[in-house]
Amino acid sequence: MAKYILKRVGLALLTLFIIIFVLFVLVRIMPGNPFPSERMSADQIANKRAEMGLDDPILVQFGRYFVNLLHGDFGKGTSLYYGAPINTVLSTCISNSFRIGGLAILEGAAVGLLLGITAALNKGRFLDSFCTVFSILGVCVPGYVFLIFLQYFFSYRIPFFPYFFDPNRFMFSAILPSLSLSLFTMSTVARFTRNEMVEVMDSDYVRLAESKGMTGSLLVRRHILRNALIPIVTVLGPLIVDLLTGALVVEKIYGINGIGKLMVDAIAGEGVDYNYVLALGILYSALYIGIMLVVDILYGVIDPRIRVASSGEGD
């Protein structure tokens, strides 16, 4: 198992390095101006570029950036929140997006699992149809539409929740956006859980276990749910990254300073902010790679055959 994990971690780090390099080069060659000034002279802009080291050869720039990155320093923005270190801005945005996204994942996964299990255990009955309709609706209706609906009823008609996100009352004001964001995850997890469980419930080994007298929660936990979990974990990985990296429209509507909104500001704000685009690109990639790594390792935990097969290949 240790060898399996080590190999996966090594591959993940190498992938991340390649992504950082490619991102760095892409950001440098993309159109747009890091100093979109209407008032600075050409000399002033040239001086600013020189100060930021933007005139150095790209490999020199990359080397400098990578060394700073290893020290955990993303630098400063070129046109967004100018003076503030990116780490300061990013930490607030990450904190908001991760906490709201994290809540959404928990809500989505927990309720999704409940719905999926309910549907599977009541296959063909009313509850099954109800869960299926709910899942389809949840996948079709974007989270922000649900948020507008919630905001209208629970902040405007019945002014119970705050109309905008209030960082000083985090939990209270995180309820509406996290619920809206969780809808897609909830539906996806419910659909996958139901389908996988129905399939597993019809399999030979479950029938065998039943014929040997195994029933109830032990059967569901040990044989049905465990085998049904692998595809669910696979689908949950990218969903987690999506939720953690913020949902632009939900953040915009509810006034949350999260990383989804930050990314759009960095690209389509007053100017293209090289350093923010890079920092967020690296963050997204690292998260994605990290989550996929966890998913890979979880496969090994859930199904030892995957671990063995993978180790065998490695040898």
Place this chain on the structure above:
Amino acid sequence: MSVTRRSFLSAAGASSAALFLAACGGSGSGDANGAGGTEAAPSAGSSIGVMLYTNVMSLDTDLATDGDSFEVIADCIDGLTQMDKDGAAVPALAEKIEASDDGMTYTFTLRDAKWSNGDPVTANDFVFAWRRICKNAGEYAYMMDEIANIKGAAAIVSGDEKDETTLAVTAKDDKTLVVELEVPVPFFESLMYFPTFYPINEAFYTSLDDGTYGTSPETFLSCGAFKLDSYTPGTASLSVVKNPDYWDADSVVLQGINYQVVGSSDNALTAFKSNSLDVVMISGNQVASAEEDADLKDKLEVTGAGYMWYLTFSQTKKNAEGGMLANEKLRLAISNAIDREALVDNYVMDGSIATYTAVPPQFATNANTGEDFSADQEQFSDFIGYDVARAQEFYEQAKKDLGKDTFTFTMIYGNNEGDEVAKVAQAIKEQVEGNLAGVTLNLQPMTKAERLDKMQNDNYDVALTRWGPDYADPMTYLGMWITNNSNNYGFWSDEEYDKLIADCTTGAYVSDYDARWSAMLDAETLVMEQAVIAPLYTKANANLINPAVQGIEFHPVALNRVYKRTSVA
């Protein structure tokens, strides 16, 4: 297959427990974002909720470039002067202002005022802040050299002079600030209310880590009507509270302002209706419905936003089919083919006004006569206006001059500069193509940054662009069209124009107010006669204001909203 209800609940129990635990755990760290804490929050009855259109980019006067940032800075820091309700400069941190007879030296005597850490505001705070702005040479450094003409500023801003102490701004003592100018600047006192000229406490600034000034209430000092209560860079909500140590605290009634960035005008309207915000801006297409809504129509207030939208034409051979737009008649034809009234009535719809002068109305007033520089919107009616017959006449002359019957140009515009811009661009295309047979105007939307990049690199034919006045003088517009100015995007050049502007800024007319005023009108006439630009409309903001909130002062220049004399009934 038999699974009991109990087994199902058991299998699902873990997930529910996880959700509950997460919810409980989350609340423990719920205040991690709270930059300043809310213990000192103002009572709800006397503070107001105000919409911001964009995030506050910086509270550092050296780095801030947008109106929303300037507004919050001005809440918290006073200048040597401030704006009165009519926009005139009145002494603020300066108790007494003396100009030398030649208008080249200003001596400001400071009043007793304190920073929010208890330090006195001194003349050195201005010296430090202004030197820093010149040395860092950012977006608004041009206010120091090109506009205020402070002696020594130009060399420092350009980078030729590395020693910023050569800036001719000196603290004679703690209370006396002396500023020397290269030439007399008739509107110098009104520049002092612009945030670029505000002070920074040097000892406080140097005690902070690099890059942290103005990033939280702990790293920012106030000496204005309000002090910062909560803020982090990038936040969508921030607040200021009344500053009890403000030198004029008795005049300040409002207990605080809670700012909220609202991304869409639909959301702004609902937030206003739900009483979550007291002051919001709505879009043009919401104005008509607000006017018909019995509950909203009395709360609607249209205020001047100051900036003017106009078309600029590239006149170089590189663009517009080999420089076709260098032909004055063709530019005049296009300008006369546009129905500006239709643009503001049908597409912008927020109270913006059709504009027929190169300097927009409402912001520059003659100090002697009180007359608006651009009050007469018909003074150039021989060259601009919606007159299809005249447009076609100009067009025929242009076709003859250029030996061509058809023209295809591309018009660039920003897709992140307001809801109405794309509609206006489409309307202009339809009007120009409909009135001038043979002209094709293709549209190319892009971000504002890309638009600027293309304009600055002379890589466009026609651009829909805008300019907001930085100071209350026509020169904030007229200065743009001199040869080689970085905002002269058409690369137009006219010796007579250059001389007139030079005379008004550094030459013969700088000490003669009336002659300067008249020369500026002559310069504007040249711009209009040759259709260097095609002015379109002067933007307004449609605000909804809670009737209980009284006394917000709106200005089209420098600071759009001032709350010092605001009260809540």
